[in-house]
Structures are given as structure tokens and as C-alpha cells.
Amino acid sequence: GAGVSQSPSNKVTEKGKDVELRCDPISGHTALYWYRQSLGQGLEFLIYFQGNSAPDKSGLPSDRFSAERTGGSVSTLTIQRTQQEDSAVYLCASSNAGGSTQQYFGPGTRLTVT
Amino acid sequence: EDKVVQSPLSLVVHEGDTVTLNCSxxxxxxxxxLWYKQEKKAPTFLFMLTSSGIEKKSGRLSSILDKKELFSILNITATQTGDSAIYLCAVLFSNTGKLIFGQGTTLQVKP
Incomplete structure (x- = not known):
């Protein structure tokens, strides 16, 4: 069956530009998560969506970062006015119930800000 | 501050060795x-541990949780080159679906 998919797989952008990263979760999964992994680091939690509840945005590093989830399925992570320190792999995960089951990860988007 | 710490950060062994990875x-x-294995990009799930003292096993991998001492170990016996990866430990919060990850342990298994 289809897993979590993300697009694009790689994105190179100039400092100051806005970028949008897309995540398609596993069909039927109600929970969706975004993480960031900088070179040589563990995964850093960014944001969590569960059903129709207000998202947990506690991990977003600045107000340049935002995310939305339309129709309870696809999610878009937007980074405005990108900075070089935003360069990382952005990973999306989904699960079929928030908080109680394993999360399935997508392949990630590697973002490079030049 | 909530934190998850893994050790060692990196490890090089030879095929056939047994390794123990730590997470506090x-x-x-x-x-x-939870324990995940990350080879290229997407971490893949290994184990979820909720209760103390109950070993979970999958082939040559096993893991156990100690909630009193606040740590877990992941054991890999008879290592193979295919075990080379980053092993990630993460803690799931009870009041949210948030996962906090450790820095990861990079394991290299040489032939």
C-alpha cells in the first residue's frame, strides 16, 4: 500500500525566498507530524495535527514557519524568507491515532538555502 | 526541560559483534x-516500549525499558553490514502525540 509521500524530494532556494513543502499522509491516518533534521542531528519536532483539533505548534522555531492541513489529509509546510540555517531535511509522519501508535515517516524533503 | 540522550553517538564494530545502544x-x-532505524531518509519503526522490564524482540534486535531509572537499551546480536544505520530513540508524550528524539547513534558494521 502507499506510504507517506513528500514533495519535492530536494529543493534548493535562495536566501529570502519562500518555500512550500508538501506531505501526503497514509490514507485514513488522522494524525500528521512535521519534523526537521539538521545535518548530524536527531529529529526536531515542529508541528502536530490531530483530526479537527487545533494543531500543536510548539516546535515551530519562528513565525516564518507555518503549516496547514486541508481537508484532514494533505499538509503544506511553508517557510517564509528562508535563511541558511533553515537548510535541513524536513520529514513528515502520520499515524492512525494521535499519541498511541507508531508514526510512519515519509522520505523527506532536503532543503538547501544558498 | 524535556530531553532524550543517546549514547554512544557513534560506534564501529565488525560483523558478528553484539552491540548495545543506550537511551536515557x-x-x-x-x-x-520508541526506537527507529534510519538508513537513508525515512526512519523505520523498530519497537514501542510502554511497560518496564518487558523485553521486545524482533530477530536479532531486542529492547527493554526501565521506567524507574529512565532508560532503554537496544541490543543487536550477530551484527551484519545491513545493520549499519542511525538508530533513533524517541519519547512519546501522554498528553499529545509529540515525539522528542535523541541525537541518534550512528552504527557502522564492517565486514
Missing amino acids: YEVTNFRSL
């Missing part, structure tokens, strides 16, 4: 501890 944590609202 200090978090509020602990629910479960």
Missing part, C-alpha cells in the same frame, strides 16, 4: 519510548 530520558508526561 527526562520528560514530563511520559507515555512510551
